[in-house]
Amino acid sequence: MSELKQRITMKAIIKPTIFFLLIGYFVKYLWSSFDAIFLELLETSIWLVLIVIFLGIIYQLVEGKMVQTIIKVTEKPFRSWEGMMASCYAAFYRVVTFGAGTWLAEINFYHRKKLTISEGVGVAVFRFMLFKTAACVLAIFFLITEWYLFSTEIVLVVIICIFINLLINGIILLAALSMPLQILFVILCDRWIKKVKWRAKVDQVNLQINALRQMTSDLMRKKKLLFEMIFWGIVKALIWFIIPYICLKADHPEFNLFISLALISFVTVISGVIPTPGGVGSFEISYMIFFSPYVGKVDAASSLLLYRFATFILPFIIGGAYTFISRKKTEKD
Incomplete structure (x- = not known):
């Protein structure tokens, strides 16, 4: 087995293993409280x-506006509701493919809307980076x-996770903007890849990297557009982040809005560094802790279930409905 195949196989094993271990711990942690949680949800x-x-739904609409803002750099027509559908379409495939097909689905959606593959990759990457950036900005604030209000240990863990999230964003930007890295990629491919079939694929990837770098460079130069993207990223994060407070304030009037927002921002940056599909498992454990x-x-568990319904199940349902309707329309055509 080649080294590449071994890496792919290990990745396919490690992520689900971590996922099931975390879910198992989560179930064990709440096992004695399931009846109380069920009754709480019924009430x-x-x-x-x-x-x-x-x-x-408002979150998804703002997500659509943010995606539309990113795509403005390509100067191609794209409506905000299409951005919403792109997010929900990706959410649907995140569930049905266990996280593996999320990015492919999103990029395919953009491609069907007349964006090139490299432009679709750029939009998907920036959408991913903007959510991480927004969560980090709020956590830092x-x-x-x-x-x-928090222990030294919690502050230290959050700072480390913020650093890792921003480091991931930095590495992505560096890879997208760095000509030396692209040259190194070409040199390595020239040295190790000899088959004509694979050489053609390398050339195609190289062209896509060129287009992605151009898109990223254009976007970084358009400061107003960049700040608009960050603004919408923070707004959409706040829409999700306010849900736990809405769920808990009736039974816990002493529970402060700012503490709730701080906690959910900490949970988001911490779960963002644990490699599970869609953050499922790592997010739940962090939330409960x-x-x-x-x-x-x-x-906490009942508010978590409501939060996950809004952020995971609802976009899955919308994306599933969109996928079903699109396929029916395609079959008729």
């Missing part, structure tokens, strides 16, 4: 559920303003 107000659904001391295990 949930229909108005609270509707508010959570509303916030989930709350560390500065609310640091005295951070929220349980403030509101108890049962209320």
Whole structure:
């Protein structure tokens, strides 16, 4: 087996293994409280559920606006609702492919909307980076303003995770903008890849990297557009981040909005450095660890389920409906 195949195989094994270990720990952690959590969910107000659904939809609309803003750099027509559908389409395939087909689905969506493959890759990469950046910005803000409310250990862990998230963004940007790295890639391919078939694929990848670098360079030069993207990224993160507070404030009036926002921003940056499909497993464990001391295990778990419905299940449902309708329309044509 080649080294490349070994790496792919190891990656395919490691991520699901970590995922099931974390889910197993999560189930064990809540096993004695499942009946109380179930009863808590049964008592949930229909108005609270509707508010959570509303916030989930508003998030997707803002996501669509952000995607449209990114695509402006290509000067190609793209509507904000299409950006929303791109996000939900990717969310649908995140579930059905266990995280493996998320990026391929999103890039394919953009390609069907007349973007080149490299432009689609650029949009998907920037969407990924913007959410990480927004979460880090909010986490840094709350560390500065609310640091005295948290233990030294928590502050240290959050700082380390913020650094790792920003480092990931930096590496992606460097790879997209660095000509020396691209030259090194070409040199290595020239040395080790001799088959004509694979050489053609390398040439294609090289052309896509060129286009991605050009798109990234154009976007970095358009400061107004870049700040607009970051603005929408922070707005959409806040829409999701306010959900736990909405779910918990009725039973815990002493639970401060800023503490809730700080906790969910910390959870997001911490789960972002743990390699599980879609962050599932790592997010749940982090959420319970951070929220349980403030509101108890049962209320933390019930708010987590509502949060995950808005951020994971709802876009999956919308994306599934879009996929079904699109396929039916294609079959008719």
